[in-house]
Amino acid sequence: MRFCFRPGEGDVGPGPSRTVAAGLPQVSGHQPALDGMRALAALLVLVFHVATETGDALAPGAVGALLAGGDMAVPLFFALSGLLLYRPWAAAAIDGAPGPSVRAYLRQRAVRILPAYWLVAVVALLLWSRxxxxxxxxxxxxxxxxxxYDPHPWWTGTGPRGLGQIWSLCVEVSFYLLLPLLAAALAALARRGPAPRAGAAAVRPGGNPVP
Incomplete structure (x- = not known):
């Protein structure tokens, strides 16, 4: 069954009434349910890097294998980023409203990441890549x-010395740039989807369907 949300009844963002699948979570900036998962992923990444530097991740046996498996948290971070960043575009597609401003989105990403990264990058180059x-x-x-993405790198390992862990940020930034295009393509597919069925029910405030 599909439910039709009236404006102001728990929906997010501007726009006319919308039709959403039953049970679709409401969109908001902070998702408390994901905090524990993010904390666990951060801890796993930290343990993995420490164990790699000490050599414990290379030790034989179950403990070494467990420590070496901490890098599995990196794809988890990628998935969480994709989920949280795409949600505003998903909400706009559901509302039939324009998506977020691409310029504002890219500016926010750049301000959040580049200043601190550039400082670290310059220091790393000055110290280890003179x-x-x-x-x-x-x-x-x-x-x-x-x-x-350099097919003939001038460095060894996963990146220039002092920046080896930044390969994951390179992947993240590529996703940031592609996200508006992916969101536009998915929104176009959604608009071409099937129309709501005649049996759709309106939802009262509080989430109870109208008989």
Missing amino acids: EHLGSPRAWLEVLTLTFT
Whole structure:
């Protein structure tokens, strides 16, 4: 069964009445239910990196295998980012309203990430990659978070020394840039979907369907 939400009855954002699948969670900025999952994922990543530096993650046996498996939290972070960042576009598609401002979205992402990252990147290059300080290619790849896509890297491992863990941020930033395009494509598919069935029921405030 599908339920028709009237404006002001727990829906999110501007727009006319909308039709959503029963049980669809309401969209809000903070999702308390995910806090524990995010904390666990952060702890697993921390333990993995510490165990890698100490060599414990390479030890034989169950403990070593368990510590080495901490990197499985990285895909979990990717999934959480995708869920939380896409939700405003999903809400707009459900409402039949315009999506979030792409310019504001990209500006917010850039302000949140780039200043701190650029500071770390410059310090890492000055400390451990001095032989590449005169290379425009090295600076361009590091500052634009594209070094992980270099088919002929000038560094070894997962990234320049001091920035090896940043490969995951490179992937995240690529997703940030693609998200508006993916959201637009999914919204277009949603608009071409089947019309609501005649048996759709209106929902009163509080979530109870109208008989």
